[in-house]
Amino acid sequence: MLQWKNLKHLKIALNDIELATKEFFDKYCIGSGAFGMVYKAQLKHFDSSNLWSIDGENKCGFPKKQSTLAIKCIKSPKGEQGFNVEIETLTRCKHENIISLLGFCDEGPDHMILVYELATKGSLEDYLGNSDKMINLTWMRRLKICLDIAHGLNYIHTNTDQEKQKIIHRDIKSANILLAVNWVAKIADFGLSKVHPADQDASTLNMNTIAGTNMYLDPEYQKFGILNKKSDIYSFGVVLFEILTGRVAYDRIFTKIDEIGIAPIARHHCAKGTIMEVVNLKIKEETDEHVFSLSKGPNQKSLDIFTKIAFQCLAMTQDKRPSIDDVINELKKALYCQENHKDSLKLSLQDIKLASKTFNQDNLIGRGYFRNV
Numbered sequence: 001m002l003q004w005k006n007l008k009h010l011k012i013a014l015n016d017i018e019l020a021t022k023e024f025f026d027k028y029c030i031g032s033g034a035f036g037m038v039y040k041a042q043l044k045h046f047d048s049s050n051l052w053s054i055d056g057e058n059k060c061g062f063p064k065k066q067s068t069l070a071i072k073c074i075k076s077p078k079g080e081q082g083f084n085v086e087i088e089t090l091t092r093c094k095h096e097n098i099i100s101l102l103g104f105c106d107e108g109p110d111h112m113i114l115v116y117e118l119a120t121k122g123s124l125e126d127y128l129g130n131s132d133k134m135i136n137l138t139w140m141r142r143l144k145i146c147l148d149i150a151h152g153l154n155y156i157h158t159n160t161d162q163e164k165q166k167i168i169h170r171d172i173k174s175a176n177i178l179l180a181v182n183w184v185a186k187i188a189d190f191g192l193s194k195v196h197p198a199d200q201d202a203s204t205l206n207m208n209t210i211a212g213t214n215m216y217l218d219p220e221y222q223k224f225g226i227l228n229k230k231s232d233i234y235s236f237g238v239v240l241f242e243i244l245t246g247r248v249a250y251d252r253i254f255t256k257i258d259e260i261g262i263a264p265i266a267r268h269h270c271a272k273g274t275i276m277e278v279v280n281l282k283i284k285e286e287t288d289e290h291v292f293s294l295s296k297g298p299n300q301k302s303l304d305i306f307t308k309i310a311f312q313c314l315a316m317t318q319d320k321r322p323s324i325d326d327v328i329n330e331l332k333k334a335l336y337c338q339e340n341h342k343d344s345l346k347l348s349l350q351d352i353k354l355a356s357k358t359f360n361q362d363n364l365i366g367r368g369y370f371r372n373v
Contacts (some may be wrong), residue, residue: 035079082191237313248279
């Protein structure tokens with residue numbers, strides 16, 4: 001178990017967690033994973049905003065506050081390595097697009113518990129394939145979620161802390177993208193991540209064991225064990241197409257065509273110029289109920305820019321994939337095109353009322369079955 005003295009401020013007693021969850025009562029359970037369950041409960045934790053510096057040797061107490069948190073209980077012995085990696089990794093990360101680790105409990109091998117900030121809107125995966133939930137994900141919002149993920153990746157790949165250590169996530173997928181207040185996207189689940197010094201000569205690691213989720217795995221890493229930050233770029237490309245299509249990578253609509261899922265199908269449609277065939281209908285049909293718009297759905301230029309960079313992320317070899325900086329720049333362009341397209345086409349209801357004198361009959365030029373002109 002962990003013996004890091006400088007993390008005393010993050011330790012939470014098992015008794016406190018059991019009290020908060022009523023000994024892990026089912027009604028507090030909000031999800032499950034390969035190695036355990038996730039609970040939601042009110043719990044006291046370290047309040048970093050009230051302490052300028054931490055000295056675990058000299059302080060016997062730390063300021064605390066109570067919040068509603070996500071509590072992950074790892075029950076399987078196989079989860080111990082991921083538990084340690086998660087703590088080692090997330091204690092280095094302070095970024096709005098990376099989930100915050102707020103505490104942990106390691107009172108014996110049967111009680112490996114991680115405590116995180118609660119992402120109130122669930123995971124991105126929860127929305128994919130759910131037509132009711134997908135209504136909330138407008139094209140504009142999807143672009144912003146993609147940018148959030150890209151910023152989070154850029155952070156872990158380049159400058160996580162003062163030691164400038166780089167992190168390769170190894171398991172970027174929609175299930176590991178959490179959505180917080182105001183739809184801010186946060187990368188989570190660092191249990192499979194690899195940490196290496198930024199000044200390490202080789203930016204590529206040779207792995208004997210392949211880890212990750214099959215339909216999101218970089219083909220070069222999966223086949224040869226060659227891992228670097230471009231492996232995360234490939235996985236992100238899969239997520240970009242999940243967001244575009246509104247379906248998870250392993251949706252049966254994809255797997256019945258190709259067992260690898262969405263990636264080869266996305267590449268096929270991009271190469272043929274038929275990507276609109278798989279674009280999510282919700283974004284094709286979306287309108288703003290508060291304005292009169294001259295067209296529906298995403299701006300074509302915005303969609304083209306997005307699709308092109310997503311396609312590049314899915315290159316079969318690492319050297320052909322874009323850098324995360326390039327991805328961020330292209331996503332910003334796509335967002336800019338969408339924002340300006342929307343502004344140029346929409347007319348406010350107030351302006352229309354003023355022009356028509358609140359739809360005065362004197363300005364009526366025609367009648368239809370359902371509406372007047």
